[in-house]
Amino acid sequence: MATYSERASCLSADPHDDIRDPVLHYFGCLEAWQRDDFFDTASPYWIKQVKTLKDSGILRPDAERRIRAQRGAYRNHCAEELHRVSLILSALAADEKKSYLLTDLASSLARWRSSRQYELGIELVRKWRADRRLPNGAAITYPKNETGKLYNPHSNIKVQVIAFKEGLPCNLDPQYATGTFPNQVTNVHDLLRHEKPLLSSLLQQKRIDNAGAESMWIHIPSNNMLWVEEVIARYYGEEKPTREQMRDGDEASRTSRLLRDYFWRGQEYGDSTKPSSHFMRPFSEFIAPSRRHMDSEAEKVVLYAPYLHWETSRQLNFITRKTEESMAEYTYNQRRAADSEKRRRMKDREGLKMPNLPSLWPFSRKLTFAEPEREGLRYAEPRRTRFQSKHPLGQYLLGMARLYEEVRNYEDTSLIQRYLFANPPLHPRRTLDQGYYTTVRSTRARNRTQVLYRATTPAKSKSHQFDSSTGLWTCPRSDIPSEGCDICRENVRKVSSVVMVDQLWMWVLSPQVVITCFPKRYGLRGPDPSGVFEAVQKRLIRDRPIRSVFAIAQTILDECSDTLFRRMKDFSEQPPVLDLFSEAIQDVSRKQTLETRRLWDWIDRARRINRQQEPHQTIGTLPWTMNTEGNLEQEIQDIVEELEIMISLTKTQFDVYKKFIQHASRFLEDRSSGYWCSDGEALWFGPRLLVKVEERIRHLESLLKDASSAADLVKDLSQLRQQQDSVVQALQSVKLSLDSMDQGRTVMVFTIVTIIFSPLSFLSSIFGMNNAEFGNNQWKVADQLKLILSISVGVTALALVFASRRVRAVAIYVVFCIAHPLRTSRRVSRLLGYGYWRMRNMRETVPESSLAARAITGV
Known part of the structure; x- marks a missing residue:
């Protein structure tokens, strides 16, 4: 989409003056009143296109003829898309599990149009358009629901065909493919049909030889094994071989020889309970013709190789959810079929009598099997409890977005429901972790840790936040310019993406034909600027001449390994x-x-x-x-x-x-x-x-x-x-x-004070007692103090000696000093110095034995 500072562009990857995806431009960019005039000869766009061709040196009649053909092709593309959407809407309306999308949308639209806000707002819109000379009341052409027809993905999946003759592009007969080089297409239904000889598919070898092309590339946009077997059988003009014929490589059938297990089903890896684990092992081998057809056939080459591509996270989550629903439905149907078969066998044996077995025998009781619920598949019920908007317009927009998502992906979901558990099955696209860790059942959490996902997902802390209390949007930036916040605008444009692992299947069947199968991104109908096929298509237009099918094959291999890593500066959204x-x-x-x-x-x-x-x-x-x-x-x-x-x-x-x-x-x-x-x-x-x-x-x-x-x-x-x-x-x-x-230390101070005053308090209490010994009160205070203090000092000193290692060490040191009277003065000075050093630095106390040894030796 265009921004305020960018050149106006189409919803597709092209600017408005160079439209290559007419369907997206017609339905996404043009207003209702512009659509009828778009295909008119006097339209400014077509006049400009004619002028561009004239400026390039093409004569005016030739330029007008080319533009007339292009305009007709664009009109047909839009009509086909409208018809396809009508078939999908009819299919959704007939589906009990998905019809709520249409009914809810209709009811929300009715509520919005009946609201007072709509009645007031529509008049303002009409006045605004009238002031700018824009027409009012132009009706939008909605697709009609074609209830009499059913949507068939075979008729809507396009198969691309590119052919060369003498190294230059050539167009095939219209009965085989419509359009012109390099956009000639057919569909899967016409490719596989073989009822009427005149309308039989292009694949038959005789018709390819008579088509006038020296080299041809036929591309099927899906890794569907069942289609491959049908395609190879149509190429040889044979019926699809049975499983036993393919297993044995029947020499009578050229299809069986090409699809025998070593070259086909034997290279498949996967578990039936995990559809994402299905893939073809990397493989490349030549296939020699059978002895019976040695002279009439050339050798063939088969190749299976993985390659890296990308997908948006929302599309991947949608398809993953549909895949899980299909897997749950398949498991449920398998269990119901097994229970039904079990009940049938039990009914056939009702006439048999059970023997009288001991009560400890585990099967002595009569077994009963409950009838499965027939009210519907609970896992497949639509998610009616998802986010609902209180405003009628918001609910209408939500319903429209959900319906658009369902219509956009209906083709892919139809293939999943029909072929995911077929024999052989469809191979879905895999994420990067699924492509490497084949035993992982779900990688939803791991997908959100991918480097690409983190880089393309806007951080919530850097975006506008809605304050429900005030009803206003807030922004982390305080200096928001008048034209808006650049950071928030950049975050809004980000699209969360993940890396995918796709498969390339290639068969070089003859010097004229190469057939490939690889998927496209989910939900895409028109050209994909980041797609592998589109990249190969551009290369084949540019790289001329194309002399052989191996030149086409080399281009395909090159683009498969290079598309993800190409730095594209366009509107393709490829990261x-x-x-x-x-x-x-x-x-x-x-x-x-x-x-x-x-x-x-x-x-x-x-x-x-x-x-x-x-x-x-x-x-x-x-x-x-x-x-x-x-x-x-x-x-x-x-x-x-x-x-x-x-x-x-x-x-x-x-x-x-x-x-x-x-x-x-x-x-x-x-x-x-x-x-x-x-x-x-x-x-x-x-x-x-x-x-x-x-x-x-x-x-x-x-x-x-x-x-x-x-x-x-x-x-x-x-x-x-x-x-x-x-x-x-x-x-x-x-x-x-x-x-x-x-x-x-604090406790020591209190302890020393307690030790000093406890004897004093005790003795003063003794001498203060009224007893016979102290009752005459003949003692003087000095005599009492001498007695009290001497006893208190002795008791305190003895208590300190036994209570503290430091004091005990000093006491032992004094004793040894007294034992050596000739050296007492020096010992006392050393004692005082040691005591001061100990109290100052609070070092660990030296053991008493060491002090005693020093005192004795005089060290």
Whole structure:
């Protein structure tokens, strides 16, 4: 979509003056009053197109003829789309589980139009349009519900056909394909039909030979194994072989030989309970013709290879939900069929009598089976409890969006419901994790951790938020310009996307025909600027001449390995995957650098405080939060893991391509193979393709190397953070120990005071008693004090000796000093110095034995 600062563009990838998707432009850009005039000869658009052709050197009659044909083709495309939508709406109306989409939309529209706000607003809109000379009352042409017809995906899925003759483009007969080069198409129904000879499909080999094309590419936009078997059978003009014929490789059937297990079903991997696990193993091999057809057929080459593509997250979630519903319905029907068969067998055995078995026998009781519920499949009921808007206009818009999503994806959901559990089945598209971890049942949570998803999903904290209390929108920016918030506008334009793993199936059946199968993005009807087919189509138009089918095959292989990594500067919405990976690695490195810098700043402050020998001082420690390091480590590990998966898939491509090129080169060099080309095509075929794939591998490995280096730095940061935590804990322990020592000194002071005053209090109480010994009151105070103080000092000294190791050590030291009267003065001075040093520094007390040894030896 165009923004205020960008050139006006179509809803498609093209500007308005160069429309290549007429359906999207007609229904999405033009107003109702403009649609009737769009296909008129006097339309400014067509006049401009004629002038453009004239300016390029084309004569006016030829230019008008070309534009007339283009205008007619555009009209037919729009009419076909309108017809297709009408069939889908009819199918939805007849579906009990989905008809609520139409009924709810009609009821919400009626409520909105009956509201007072609509009646007042519609008059203002009409006046506004009249002031600008815009017509009012132009009716929109709605598709009519065609209840008599059923939607058939076979008739609506287009099969593209591109043909060359003498190296230049050519158009096939209209009975085989409609349109002109390079947009000739047929459909699956016409491709597979074989009832009427004149209308039989293009696939029959005789008709391909008579079509006048020297090389032809037929592309089926789906990995449907059942269609492949039908296509190969139609190519040889045979009926589809049975499973036994394909297993044995029946020589009488050329289809059976081409589709025998080694080349076809034997290469399929998957579990019936997990549809997402189905894929063809990477494979490339040549198929020699049978002995019976040795002279009339050329050798063939088959190839199965994965390649990377992308999809929007919403489309993926919608298809995933439909796939899960189909799987639940299939499981339910299987169980009902098994129960029905079991009841039938029991009914057939009703005449048999059960033997009288002991009561301990587990089957002695009569077994009963309840009839399954017939009221409907609960898992398949529509989600009527989803978000509902209180405003009638909001509810109408929600209903319209849900109906549009259902109509847009109806073709894909129809294929899923019909072929997902067929034999053989349809292979759905897989996410990046499903393409590597084949045993994972669901990857919804892992998809939201993809690098591409995180890069293309707007952060909620950086967008406008709606305040329900005030009814206003808020923005994190305070300086919002008059034209709006650029950050919020940029976030709104983001579309969440994920990386997908698709499959390329290719058969080179003859020197004239190459058939491919690979899917397109979900919900797309028109051309996809980021699609593989469109990229190959542009290459084939540009790269001329095309001398053989192997030139077409090489272009297909090249684009399959390059489309996701191409940097597209258009409106295709394809994200620049490699750039986003590089930015994600740089973002992790930047965050790691900031966190490391913060950590080292803290360590530097701790070092300075430690030099000051003041560990009790607060250093402002960083809060212990592993969320930052944990998120960084998880993010970088996701990047590393996804790059490893992408490298593994690309290397698998390289191996398959290399083997395919070996077979193709041998055919091109062999004059008897039917593929021989005299212009030296065998010399240039293959090497350039392999060089490109190797360059992509080296680029991915370079990103992986950068990501691994960033991961190592994040691990180092985590280890430093753990060491910081250890330092913090050590500092806290020192602080607690200092506090404990302070508390111990306080307790010691109180203890000493208690020890000193307890004897005094006790003796004063004794002498204050009225008894016979002290009753005459003949003692003087001095005599009492001498007696009380002497006893108190003795008791206090004895208590301190036994209570404190420090005092006990001093006492022992004094005793040894008294034992050496000649050296008493020196010992006393040493005793006093030692006692002062002990009290000043609060060091750990030296054991009494050491003090005694020093006193005796005189050291």
